[in-house]
Amino acid sequence: KGENIRYVSAPSEAVQLAAVRNDPMNIRYIENPTEKVQSVVLHADRDAAPFISSPTEEIKRLAMEMYGLRLENAAGKEAAAARTSETFGDSGKKAAEGVAKKPSAKQVKEAVEKLDSEIREINREYFQATYEAQYSDNAAERESEISAAGKNREKKLVKAYEKFNSAAVPERKECNVGKIVKELRKERVAVENMKAGEWHSLMKGKAVQPPLVSGASGAAGKGSALMLARTPAGYALKAAGTINQASRQANAEM
Structure with a gap:
């Protein structure tokens, strides 16, 4: 499954791409996604974009142009909070309090x-x-x-x-x-x-x-x-x- 990428240390671009193509929200488990991976996520799912860690200047520009969405370094914090929550369970959920809960x-x-x-x-x-x-x-x-x-x-x-x-x-x-x-x-x-x-x-x-x-x-x-x-x-x-x-x-x- 794509979400298993959170257990992979320094995944290659090919592995990153496979994970986000399986589900764009898997970007939250990738600490340093390549620009190509960031671009795939941005175009696939607007809601996944805020979870892009360390977005490049080009990705920031595209996010603003396409969606009026401002991607800042805070996006990396949201992704980190999500990774912490998923990996460490309840103790990590407090770190993700600022991440909006999506309806089922x-x-x-x-x-x-x-x-x-x-x-x-x-x-x-x-x-x-x-x-x-x-x-x-x-x-x-x-x-x-x-x-x-x-x-x-x-x-x-x-x-x-x-x-x-x-x-x-x-x-x-x-x-x-x-x-x-x-x-x-x-x-x-x-x-x-x-x-x-x-x-x-x-x-x-x-x-x-x-x-x-x-x-x-x-x-x-x-x-x-x-x-x-x-x-x-x-x-x-x-x-x-x-x-x-x-x-x-x-x-x-x-």
Whole structure:
């Protein structure tokens, strides 16, 4: 198994690559990964990137460009804490208190299913409200009711996404969901038609092609690939196409 690399003293690059290709999170067991190994991890899993020990300047640059992620020497401390915890058991866990606990696969699956169900219910309520509003004899009143239904749907969607983040992606708890939803709307994304899996991928720093509103251009109703990036002003959307050729080449090597 790849995690057995933690028992290997000064593993070769080939051994390091085999371990991280088996599971990018195995990078936390490697004290001095080569730049190629660091690059493979960076492109494979955003969540594993903070565990890269002693990231090179090029890897730091790519992490910031791709994810808005700042890799500092603290990354080595997190990796060391993880190695200590895994190797020495409970006595070492105290050293890793600063490392965020990830929800289990089962918890994520349950959260995804719950969010999909909530989105369906929110849409049902919206369509019911707009359907009833159409029977109003007063045009101004009809428009007001339809507008209110839309605003209510938006609030409920934001709340549902916030609850999902708390359960499935706690590392994004500081993400302003309302702001991200507004940015998605500016990109003409039909937020109400996004699948929970798409939102989850977006929050995990992966590129997604969410559904567009009716009438928007895009192949098969899909828009440009978007990613979540961390900026000095907080999390924001960016076009996945801004990743440079070096990033794509590193992906090809994986």
